[in-house]
Structures are given as C-alpha cells and as structure tokens.
Amino acid sequence: MTDRQVFSPLRLSASGLSCGRGGMALSSNIGFDLANGQALLLRGPNGTGKTTLLLTLAGVIAPLAGTFSAEGADPDSRWLHYCGHRNAIKARLTVLEDLSFWAELNGPTGMAPLEALAEVGLGKLDGLDAGFLSAGQSRRLALARLLVSLRPVWLLDEPTAALDTEGHALVTRLLDRHLGMGGLAIAATHDPITLSDPTRLGVLQLERAS
Amino acid sequence: MSAFAAMLRRELRLSLRGGGDVLTLVLFFIIVGAIVPFAVGPDRTLLAAIAPGIVWIAAFLAMLLGLERLFRPDHEDGALVLLRQAELPLSAIVAAKLIVHWLVSAVPLLLATPVLAVLLAMDLDSFGRTMISLALGTPALAAFGAIGAAVTVSIRRGGLIAPILIAPLSIPVLIFGVGSITSPQSSAATLFLAALSLMALALAPFAAALAISSAED
Amino acid sequence: MTADTEPKLNWWNRLANPGQFVAWTTPLLWPLTILTAVLFVLGLWFAFFNSPADYQMGDTVRIMYVHVPNAWLSQFVYATMSVSALGTLVWRHPMADVSMKAAAPLGALFTALALFTGALWGRPTWGTFWEWDGRMTSTLVLLLIYLGLVALWRAFDDQLRAARIIAVFTLVGAINIPIIKFSVDWWSTLHQPASVFRPDGPRMPGSILVPLFVMFFAFTFLFLTLHLKAMHTEVKRRRVMTLKRRLAQGGSA
Numbered sequence: 132m133t134d135r136q137v138f139s140p141l142r143l144s145a146s147g148l149s150c151g152r153g154g155m156a157l158s159s160n161i162g163f164d165l166a167n168g169q170a171l172l173l174r175g176p177n178g179t180g181k182t183t184l185l186l187t188l189a190g191v192i193a194p195l196a197g198t199f200s201a202e203g204a205d206p207d208s209r210w211l212h213y214c215g216h217r218n219a220i221k222a223r224l225t226v227l228e229d230l231s232f233w234a235e236l237n238g239p240t241g242m243a244p245l246e247a248l249a250e251v252g253l254g255k256l257d258g259l260d261a262g263f264l265s266a267g268q269s270r271r272l273a274l275a276r277l278l279v280s281l282r283p284v285w286l287l288d289e290p291t292a293a294l295d296t297e298g299h300a301l302v303t304r305l306l307d308r309h310l311g312m313g314g315l316a317i318a319a320t321h322d323p324i325t326l327s328d329p330t331r332l333g334v335l336q337l338e339r340a341s
Numbered sequence: 342m343s344a345f346a347a348m349l350r351r352e353l354r355l356s357l358r359g360g361g362d363v364l365t366l367v368l369f370f371i372i373v374g375a376i377v378p379f380a381v382g383p384d385r386t387l388l389a390a391i392a393p394g395i396v397w398i399a400a401f402l403a404m405l406l407g408l409e410r411l412f413r414p415d416h417e418d419g420a421l422v423l424l425r426q427a428e429l430p431l432s433a434i435v436a437a438k439l440i441v442h443w444l445v446s447a448v449p450l451l452l453a454t455p456v457l458a459v460l461l462a463m464d465l466d467s468f469g470r471t472m473i474s475l476a477l478g479t480p481a482l483a484a485f486g487a488i489g490a491a492v493t494v495s496i497r498r499g500g501l502i503a504p505i506l507i508a509p510l511s512i513p514v515l516i517f518g519v520g521s522i523t524s525p526q527s528s529a530a531t532l533f534l535a536a537l538s539l540m541a542l543a544l545a546p547f548a549a550a551l552a553i554s555s556a557e558d
Numbered sequence: 559m560t561a562d563t564e565p566k567l568n569w570w571n572r573l574a575n576p577g578q579f580v581a582w583t584t585p586l587l588w589p590l591t592i593l594t595a596v597l598f599v600l601g602l603w604f605a606f607f608n609s610p611a612d613y614q615m616g617d618t619v620r621i622m623y624v625h626v627p628n629a630w631l632s633q634f635v636y637a638t639m640s641v642s643a644l645g646t647l648v649w650r651h652p653m654a655d656v657s658m659k660a661a662a663p664l665g666a667l668f669t670a671l672a673l674f675t676g677a678l679w680g681r682p683t684w685g686t687f688w689e690w691d692g693r694m695t696s697t698l699v700l701l702l703i704y705l706g707l708v709a710l711w712r713a714f715d716d717q718l719r720a721a722r723i724i725a726v727f728t729l730v731g732a733i734n735i736p737i738i739k740f741s742v743d744w745w746s747t748l749h750q751p752a753s754v755f756r757p758d759g760p761r762m763p764g765s766i767l768v769p770l771f772v773m774f775f776a777f778t779f780l781f782l783t784l785h786l787k788a789m790h791t792e793v794k795r796r797r798v799m800t801l802k803r804r805l806a807q808g809g810s811a
Contacts, residue, residue, distance in 0.1 A: 152719075189422070189426065190425075209426055209428055211426065212426070215419045215422055215423075217419030218418070218419065219415075219419040219420035219422075219423050221355060221418070223358040224351070224354060224355070231347075232350070235343055235344055235346075235347035236347055236348060236427045236428065237344075237426070237428055238344070238428050276423075488730055492710070493710075495723070496713045496714060498713070502706075502709055502710060502713050505702075505709055506710065509699050509702045509731075509738070510703075510734050510738075512699055513742075517744075520745065520748070524748055526748070530744075533744075537737070540737075544733065548726055548730050551647070551726045552722075552723050555719070555722035555723045555725075555726065556719065
C-alpha cells in the first residue's frame, strides 16, 4: 500500500471533556490527542456514552464541560464524516442515486460513486432501489459515503454492525487506507479491529460517570 | 450551487416517488371543499359567497397534511444529522426542502382549484382572484408550516401538535388571502399577502434550521 | 473549532446556577407577596368604594380595573418570554429556559382572564359576550399561541433540549404577533365599519386613573411573584428529574 499523504496536518485533542444528554453526564473527564494517521477506538459497556461522545465531537451535542479542538482544520469547509448507527438511506432512491446525492452535497472530492460502490462490494446493485438492501448491504452503502467525499476525520459509530466477516475485513481495509492517506478516525465498536500497523491504533476505555 | 441542485433533485424524487402522497393531498383538498355544501345546503348564492373562504380553509388543511414528510423521515433515519455535516448550510437545505414542499403540495392544489370553483358556484372573476391569492399566499403557509414541522420534529407525536402551533401564525394569511378575493380593498390585501409570503419565506429557513440544530439527536 | 466551556465566575454566571438562583431570590418571595397583597387591597378599595360609577355604564365600569391590567399583562408576559428566549438562544443562560417555561402558563392565564373579564364587561355594555372586534380577536389569537406553547413544553420529554427549540418558536411568535394584530384590525374594520366601543376612548378623569394605576401595579407584581415562585418550582422539578434519571442509571449498572 502506498502511503500518499492527502490531508494537511491536523491534530484533534480533547481534555476534561464531559458529555451527556439532558444535562446528565454519561461520561466525564475524557482526554485524548490524535494526529494524522492515527485512530482511536472507543470501548466500554452500553450506556457509557460512546454514541453521545461521537455526536459531541461531531458538534451535534454541546459538551457539558471541557474542551475539544481541531488544530489545523480548515474553518471554511467541513472536515469530518459522521457515520451513525442509523444508515440514513432512502428506500425509494436507487443505490447510485443515494450515493451520488451525498457525493454532491458533501463535495465530490473522493472516489466516483460507482467506484466507491464496487469498493464496498455493491458493484452490481447500483440500479436497485435501496429499500431492497439487506441490513449489511445498507451498512456498506453508508460506508461508501465516506469514500465519495474526502474528509480527514471519520467518526464511526459501530461501523461493523450487521456486517459479515468479509465486511469486517472491508472496514479494516478502509480504515487502513484512510489512515495511510493521513486521515484520522475515531470509532466506537465492540468488535476487535486489527490494523496492518497496530501502532496507529489507540484505545479509549469509557467508564460510567459517577 | 450543485449541492443545492442535488438537494432539490433528491427532495423532488422522494416526494414524487412517495407513493401517491400528492394524489392524497389533492383528494383531501377537494373532499374538504366538496363536503361543505352538504353541511350548509346547496344554495348557489350562499355557496358562491362563502366559496373563497372554503377554498382557503381546504388549502390550509391540505398544506398541514403534507408537513409530516418535510423533516420527520430524515430525522428518523438519521439523515438529518448527516445533512448538518454537509457543505451546504442547514438553512439552505431547509430552503430547498421548502421549495420542493411548495411545488409538490401547493401547485397541485392550485391545479385542482377549478374543480372546487365549479362545485362551489364561483364566478369567473372570483375564480381568477382565487388562483392569484392562492399562488401568492401558499408560500407563506408552507413557510409557517416548515417552522412548525421543524419545532416538532423531535417530538414523537409531533404531528398532532404542529397544527396547533401553525394555525395562529397562519391567521394573517387566511385574512389577506380571502380578503384579496372578496374585500372591497382587494388590491391592498393582495399586496399584504405577497409581503407576508416574502417575509415568511425569508424567515422560515433560518428559524427552522435553528430549531432543527437545537433538536439534538 | 474550539468548544470552550470553562465557567467564568461573575455574578451573571453565578445567577446561572439554578441552586444559587433559588437561594438568592428566595428572600424576595415574601416581600413581593406582601407588596402584591397590599396593592390589591388598596386597588380594590379604590375600585369599589372610591371611584365614580360611569354615567353610561354604571357600576359595570369597575370591571375595567381588572380587565385592563390583565390585557396589559397578556402582552407583558409575552415580552418577558421573548427576552427569556433571547437569553436562551444567545447566552444559553439556564435560568432563561426556566423563566420562559414558567411564564407560558401564566401568560395563558392572564390572557384568558382578560378575555373573560372582557366578555363579562361586553354583555351589559354591548349586549353580547363576544364581538369579533380587532382587540378581542387578536387577544384570542394570543391565547391560542400561549396554549400552543404550553402544549409544546408538555410534549417534550427532555426539557433542556426543548428550551432552545421553544425559544425559536417564541421569537417567531413575537415577530408574528404585530402582523397578526395588524391583519385582524384590518379584517375587523372591514366587517364592522362603525366600532361599537373604544376602550381607550375619551380622556379618563383622575378618579378612574388612580385605581387603574394601583390595580395595574398590583397585577404586575402578582405576575412577578407567581413567575418567581413558578421558576423555583421548575428548578426543583428538574432536580427531581435528574435524581430519578441518576437512580435509573445506577440501577442499570
């Protein structure tokens, strides 16, 4: 694999971050420091606020305390992809229409939609209505969104949910290449993820806030 | 600009493939109008006198009916969170949705108005004014509706409460809408109606976007 | 992007702490209650015994001393809510949420009272409880907006998230109320060329103005007292909610 650095230097750091919903902290005093080519795995039992932390980092939920900053991020454009546990796929659009829409909305800076579909293993299904996709195939379509627009930071919530063994390998491959290009990723997952270069991977264990 | 066009295209596709949503809306509009003669009697002069009001009430109710599909499907399947990460500002996304909502809910009503005009014994002059007043006033109804839909998007039974919020805001639209058909100062009412639509259209994308981004997922 | 949430400790932020707010404003409650009571006794005494009956309307004119302050409050409460909504949206002040929520039912109450006393006054004066005149109609619409806001607050499970959304709607309402008022005035003059009665009509003599003024302050202080008390109640309700949620969280572990 050729490591071609695509993204400009970026540093994500959080300190004393506390996040939760409805004024109730789910997890508190979170700190990490992430540079280009590094990934962070969020681990922890249910209800420890993994999804909430990802949404907080995505700017959807305001943090209860602490700071989170992205040094070097281009303030004029979006620099992160959020891939939530819901796939945001419209049953009445075809697979290609759905992906092309997100490519145009987020900026078609990455792969061409058809190429991305082939990459995630949906190559022959581009004309099918997305409503016919299985749960695993929907997940693959959601992951293809990360490929059609280049953004340095990926926030992934259970990226391997509903995926088969081959799908797990796909997620690993995509992550490997993204980090190789100088991207950053934060993923919440219960599944083991082994990258080709394990030094790139950090783990953050979330505890229940007391 | 291509992102905005993509948004418009997606919304149009979703609405037109929505499995007869547009048809349902038009049927509802006609049925509300057609049911009134059964309640007030088939007297043609009475019907002609109240026809503008009936058409406007029918249009108001039909526009409420289509609001559920404006933001709720995107909220439920997680697309709303992703739309907030788009290169396009959320207010522009709301504006695109609003334009398509008007195209697929108000324009069919305009096209169906001749049917109601015949049923309600409207003369040609007030039919023409009705078409103009609906064309000028429905953007305001759509805009206030979008605000109501955005405010209630994260409430599970929001479909019930949105009309309660929207109705008081829509009163000026009804007043000037009917006024521009029947009142002696109809040209003033027409101008007020147009001004109201412009103001509501300018306000709604920002207010709705603010409400949506406050509705943390 | 930096999200800096380090608290800056000044009086404004200290007031933002709900517990501190309750502690600081509790001493105000009793004096406010007493002041309100005194104003009411004084105002009612003036209204019943020390003001003239109208030469046309007789004793029914005394309804005015209740009606006019309520009509004023119906708008003043909305202004309070709008300022609170700005506080929520612009400064994210936690007590602004609470103030906004506490004011909504009070606004609905005062607006309903204004309509009710108006109807009681209208029956002997105009011969009807309800007239679709501009003032009454726009007050009715205002009541509908208040009730919509109360319903909206009740529809949300998470009151903290609700606050910002409702603040947006409150401000949209604030922009629209003048438009509604204008349209309703236009509409009512169209349908009734000759206005039956002008409440702000002829110049009022001082003997009417004094009780009106006292009652005006009495009702305003009644609102301030109730509003403060309702804010305290809301703070306590939220604390109970938090404790329950914490209990559920502990239980699931």
